Amino acid sequence: MTQVIDIAIVGAGMSGLYSAWRLKADAAAHQRPLTVAVFEGSERVGGRLLSVKPPFVNDTFVELGGMRFTATQHLVCGLTKAFGLQTGVLADANPSNIAYLRGQRLTKGELTDPERIPYVIDESLRNPESLQDLMAVAAVRALAPSFKLVLDIDLTLDTLKQVTAAQWRAVGERGTFEGKPLYETPLHYLLVRTLGHGAVQFLQDSLGYDSVLWTWSAADGFPFNLSDFGSDITHFHLIDGFSALPRRLHEEAVALGVDVQLSTRVRSVHDVVLADGTAGVAFTTVKSDGQETRHLARQLILALPRRAIELLDRTGPLFESRASVFRPLLEAVSPIPLFKIALCYEHCWWEAVVGAGSHGKSVTDMPMRQVYYWKVNPDDQQGVVLIYDGGLAKSYWEQLDHIEPNKVQSKLAHRRPGVEMWADYAAPARIIFEAHRQLLELHGMHESQAPAPFAAACMSWSRDPFGGGAHFWNMGLRSHEVAEKILQPLPELPVYICGEAWSHDQGWVEGALATAEAMLTRHFGLSSVLDTDLLSAHP
Numbered sequence: 379m380t381q382v383i384d385i386a387i388v389g390a391g392m393s394g395l396y397s398a399w400r401l402k403a404d405a406a407a408h409q410r411p412l413t414v415a416v417f418e419g420s421e422r423v424g425g426r427l428l429s430v431k432p433p434f435v436n437d438t439f440v441e442l443g444g445m446r447f448t449a450t451q452h453l454v455c456g457l458t459k460a461f462g463l464q465t466g467v468l469a470d471a472n473p474s475n476i477a478y479l480r481g482q483r484l485t486k487g488e489l490t491d492p493e494r495i496p497y498v499i500d501e502s503l504r505n506p507e508s509l510q511d512l513m514a515v516a517a518v519r520a521l522a523p524s525f526k527l528v529l530d531i532d533l534t535l536d537t538l539k540q541v542t543a544a545q546w547r548a549v550g551e552r553g554t555f556e557g558k559p560l561y562e563t564p565l566h567y568l569l570v571r572t573l574g575h576g577a578v579q580f581l582q583d584s585l586g587y588d589s590v591l592w593t594w595s596a597a598d599g600f601p602f603n604l605s606d607f608g609s610d611i612t613h614f615h616l617i618d619g620f621s622a623l624p625r626r627l628h629e630e631a632v633a634l635g636v637d638v639q640l641s642t643r644v645r646s647v648h649d650v651v652l653a654d655g656t657a658g659v660a661f662t663t664v665k666s667d668g669q670e671t672r673h674l675a676r677q678l679i680l681a682l683p684r685r686a687i688e689l690l691d692r693t694g695p696l697f698e699s700r701a702s703v704f705r706p707l708l709e710a711v712s713p714i715p716l717f718k719i720a721l722c723y724e725h726c727w728w729e730a731v732v733g734a735g736s737h738g739k740s741v742t743d744m745p746m747r748q749v750y751y752w753k754v755n756p757d758d759q760q761g762v763v764l765i766y767d768g769g770l771a772k773s774y775w776e777q778l779d780h781i782e783p784n785k786v787q788s789k790l791a792h793r794r795p796g797v798e799m800w801a802d803y804a805a806p807a808r809i810i811f812e813a814h815r816q817l818l819e820l821h822g823m824h825e826s827q828a829p830a831p832f833a834a835a836c837m838s839w840s841r842d843p844f845g846g847g848a849h850f851w852n853m854g855l856r857s858h859e860v861a862e863k864i865l866q867p868l869p870e871l872p873v874y875i876c877g878e879a880w881s882h883d884q885g886w887v888e889g890a891l892a893t894a895e896a897m898l899t900r901h902f903g904l905s906s907v908l909d910t911d912l913l914s915a916h917p
């Protein structure tokens with residue numbers, strides 16, 4: 379007879395591993411027997427966290443997935459402290475780096491000089507304070523009446539910094555712009571109406587992300603952009619790579635008795651009545667050798683992004699009888715293509731332009747968009763740059779990327795679990811040549827002045843099963859209601875959903891953890907992690 383798992387979790391990304399660890403730790407604290415199993419389709423844990431070690435460059439991991447976090451992200455900070463993971467500051471702003479926009483090579487420091495920037499911008503914004511933080515200026519101009527009406531707050535550039543998530547939610551649900559609800563007002567439209575097209579183009583180009591103005595309404599887009607990408611936010615990273623966090627969670631979960639099965643993809647999910655007469659879930663897994671197994675669980679958690687859920691067989695109650703309930707929830711977010719390329723060089727030729735000890739990022743409106751001076755080996759001056767394109771619909775780089783997704787998977791199949799190998803993500807030749815060419819143009823250098831890269835790796839997160847690197851809320855919906863409902867889409871079916879995609883910290887690990895936390899406290903009876911000693915008890 380098939381053994382019934384108490385709680386089955388699909389996906390060993392951050393939200394799945396965190397859920398497994400929390401559930402088992404809670405059961406252990408209450409001396410309650412509980413079987414928890416995690417099924418992960420790939421050969422490694424961590425999902426969209428992917429730290430790879432470049433060849434011959436000591437003491438660094440390059441982040442092909444998530445790379446940083448902020449001090450206000452309490453769950454990520456709590457976990458890194460609890461597990462004793464070593465952190466460092468990840469420099470972002472460096473005034474001597476380059477902003478190569480519209481064919482003009484400025485320093486980052488010159489981006490607040492209205493005489494230097496090649497954009498047509500309204501006179502009222504042509505001053506350093508406004509140019510420094512156009513998103514904040516737009517928020518104050520457009521939302522001041524709503525903050526007054528809804529919260530009785532006089533919104534200024536100073537008070538804006540104190541606005542809490544709950545206050546953003548209240549304004550997002552009840553505030554208006556031009557007489558229409560903010561959740562039905564495209565962020566991009568509001569910005570153009572408030573700042574003018576030239577200023578919005580400058581904002582997008584100099585930020586280095588095409589995607590942050592994408593898809594969503596002013597209600598969801600403003601808090602995301604202001605809390606995560608303001609001019610005075612410090613970012614941190616993990617010295618041993620962000621992947622060290624899911625690896626450690628994996629170890630902790632296994633030590634508590636969680637059964638983690640790698641290379642085991644869940645294919646279909648159905649409702650079932652268990653032998654004791656209660657509602658349960660039957661699901662099928664497929665191993666990398668094609669072996670299929672049917673399992674039973676009392677409860678099942680899909681810790682997956684939208685595309686991974688869409689790749690499940692479209693059968694069973696989620697997709698069939700109650701499709702009208704589930705589909706709008708599933709499709710409330712859009713996957714955003716993110717692409718990273720890391721290039722290794724024998725010496726840091728770019729320092730002839732940006733100065734010795736290069737750090738932080740340069741930006742450009744060329745397809746490479748953001749360039750991080752990732753690491754310089756002090757002994758031999760070898761260096762790594764990381765190119766990051768938060769792209770538009772079909773990214774320039776994806777079209778050049780001819781690695782078959784299956785090739786990546788099969789290469790990984792013989793690796794030890796948890797070890798990400800640079801070679802598995804080797805970049806195709808055309809991507810290397812084109813990225814190198816754009817780097818030279820960004821720095822205003824000729825190919826005779828720089829060596830070709832000796833190694834390169836890349837990752838396109840649009841590949842299955844991810845569909846995108848991050849997700850943003852679509853227009854015209856009350857995202858907080860969707861986020862609540864999707865935790866258990868059909869009340870009679872013990873299937874739950876968590877992960878970054880339907881969070882209010884989209885594009886961040888914190889979002890993945892926050893939705894897991896919401897699901898565990900609302901539907902599994904756990905106390906908030908802040909009321910346990912889990913974030914402080916680990917040596």
Ligand SMILES: Cc1cc2nc3c(=O)[nH]c(=O)nc-3n(C[C@H](O)[C@H](O)[C@H](O)COP(=O)(O)OP(=O)(O)OC[C@H]3O[C@@H](n4cnc5c(N)ncnc54)[C@H](O)[C@@H]3O)c2cc1C
Nearest residue numbers: 389391392393419425426444445446644847877878886887
């Ligand atoms: C380029 C990039 C940059 C980013 N930058 C940052 C950053 O700087 N800071 C930050 O905090 N976050 C960043 N993020 C976001 C962060 O990585 C994610 O929010 C987070 O890792 C998502 O975790 P998750 O558990 O929601 O999903 P995922 O990590 O997507 O995990 C889902 C897991 O499910 C598995 N899976 C899928 N389908 C199946 C199936 N059918 N059966 C079994 N397993 C399956 C997948 O293999 C995967 O392991 C970035 C992401 C990318 C791609």
